[in-house]
Amino acid sequence: MEITGAEVVVRCLQEEGVEYLFGYPGGAVLFIYDELFKQDKVKHILVRHEQAAVHAADGFARSCEKPGVCLVTSGPGVTNAVTGIATAYMDSIPVVILSGQVPTHAIGQDAFQECDAVGITRPCVKHNFLVKDVRDLAPTIKKAFYLATTGRPGPVLVDIPKDVTVAKVAFNYPKTISMRSYNPVVRGHSGQIKKAVQLLTEAKRPMVYAGGGVILGNAAAELTQLVRLLGFPCTNTLMGLGGFPANDAQSVGMLGMHGTYEANMAMQHCDVLLAVGARFDDRVIGNPAHFFEEERHIIHIDIDPSSISKRVKVEVPIVGNVRETLQELIRQLDGFQERHDRSALKTWWTQIELWRARDCLKYDRGSAIIKPQYVVEKLYQLTNGDAFVTSDVGQHQMWAAQFYRFDKPRRWINSGGLGTMGVGLPYAMGVKLAHPDADVVCITGEASIQMCIQELSTCKQYHLPIKIVNLNNRYLGMVRQWQEFFHGNRYAESYMDALPDFALLAESYGHVGMRIDKPADVEPALKEALAMKDRLVFMDFITDQTENVFPMVPGGKGLSEMILV
């Protein structure tokens, strides 16, 4: 029996077990929406802006082990989605984006709501397709899911012209797919792993540096086992938080521009560095020339060969799936503790503890104005460290990363690579749908939240009782901080004037709004909000306007050149 392309799309999603489809209808996708209407297996979440559709799908994917899926119309539907796609791309998140396109005969005619979706998204997708023949539709969607979720994951876009959704074909969803040009490596080379074991055994000042690849590769358990076996210090990148428990004594916290003193000093001064699913980016190692002033041997495990020796030359590259490679490494490390020089390691730990004693994250706890760090710390305590926390981008993001101590993977959801303001609320929507019984908190600021605030309406429609912690300092805080440090206190356009009353605004969307401006009210407010399990609560915390994020490695400086509080 032949069915329409539109039905093929929906059947493919059903075959893939897609539970939620985030989208926004429009002319080019009307037939697909018509088919969605006729079934109830795939639930559609109507966002208020296509950017949020991709962010929500992205947040969903980050918080569980499944790809996120969204559907947008042609033209502005696609262009609005681009920020979301680029965000997912920079953090290697598996998202499948289905976009409508004008009919094949109209392509290139500057038709209404036409844009070159494949061309516009090409630089920010893992791959994309334009389906011109309905017979190619099911195999292409299969390929899209396969590409998005295997190897180094990433977003994949499938552009579907309207006439293709009308044309008929016999439905046959391939069970498996193979592509001669795409064969992601799975297992790390065992000879290379042997070399790594050798270096680790000889290490006197070792360090493990773990990134988002550990989270995406579901390798947190293996990493934890490895680090405990080695007895080495472990630092996590912003994207890797939760990959190793923050509360473990071997954790030295996050590294990088706003990393801890101990993590950055240990990173700079180690003699053997084991990098796992991380990419030595500019926010992590600062100035590469400064980083190389100290000699060290580097082992780098990554699924993407192009991440290896991109910014930092590596001695032992190991290309492979992080999880399987770590398993093999653990096997080869049998009897490691007897062979390793534990006294040198002890001296190294003594040094690290001295750095740690510097207490680089201290802040004024007696302040009469609410300190943003205090809010995050209280939130951490009241949720027992067990909430899913999304954030936007800026100072609040860094405080969340520093003060909410993640012990589990996939609990910390933020835009690390692209640094997209506005992701926090739609991320929280995706996460809440994936984990309806969990506490989902969006830590944001008054600037970021306004970039996707329309989604409060989506939250109302689908009953998503997210908790929003707005750290409101009436400034673009991180911009203001840089202006204070590097631009002579000239706060050009970083003050947010004419802010709405967020509590009232939330209420007008049908949610609960709170405004908190005294430190003593922070804890009661958080408690009250968290107790309202079935309501979205918007907590507007009026915080210290001049608070800065410390430590800070200024742009272009080296890791040990931190500004400390």
Next chain:
Amino acid sequence: MRHILSLLLENEPGALSRVSGLFSARGYNIESLTVAPTEDPTLSRMTIVTSGSDEVIEQITKQLNKLVDVVKVVDLNDGEHIEREMMLVKVRASGKDREEMKRMADIFRGRIIDVTDKAYTIELTGTGAKLDAFVGAIERSAILETVRTGASGIGRGERVLKA
């Protein structure tokens, strides 16, 4: 250093722009790029002449390999290889220059493939350097038009690039 990269890629619409887009997005040089389908019509063979430090060439190769449409990449500089480029050049060929042009074409083993009273069109094949040498050897004002294909390359001996 100058490198000559050989690629096999899916003969799909958009594959070329994925490659060229990669070069522009990451700031890599393209000296020349040629592409055409192979004996297997589902595959295209591309030759890219680029330049950069060893680190940059390593990144280029890795990034190209990462493109889903790219089946294989080899750096021909890793072994012995042959490189050829074709040029069509239209030159003024009247009066006393006419005989001289014919002689120059012969010296460079070029072929005159179109003739009018006033002009020759010469086809010349060789390495880029040989084509440059020809352009340098004839009088500049005699050149009416040139068109070059960019380099194509292949490994020497038994070395083959197959999907």
